[in-house]
Amino acid sequence: MKKETIVFAxxxxxxxxxxxxxxxxxxxxxxxxxxxxxxFDDSKLIRRTTA
Structure with a gap:
């Protein structure tokens, strides 16, 4: 069954x-x-800077 949103103007x-x-x-x-x-683990997106 499909849901439909109908707008009439x-x-x-x-x-x-x-x-x-x-x-x-x-x-x-x-x-x-x-x-x-x-x-998804967001800590994998953080780039670590090397000093």
Whole structure:
């Protein structure tokens, strides 16, 4: 099942509708089945300076 976000917009000028539009965003289903998440160790990014 896909989730969709739909936005509907009308543009008016001097009280007269000039444009009508819509847009949508589809999102894939979530497939996370639980468990733990392995996080990246930020200490590997720190460069050590040699004096």
């Amino acid at each position: 009308t543009e008016t000028k001097n009280g007269v509708v000039t444009r009508i539009g819509k847009s949508f965003i589809t999102q894939p289903p979530i497939k996370f089945a639980g468990g733990s998440v392995k996080w």
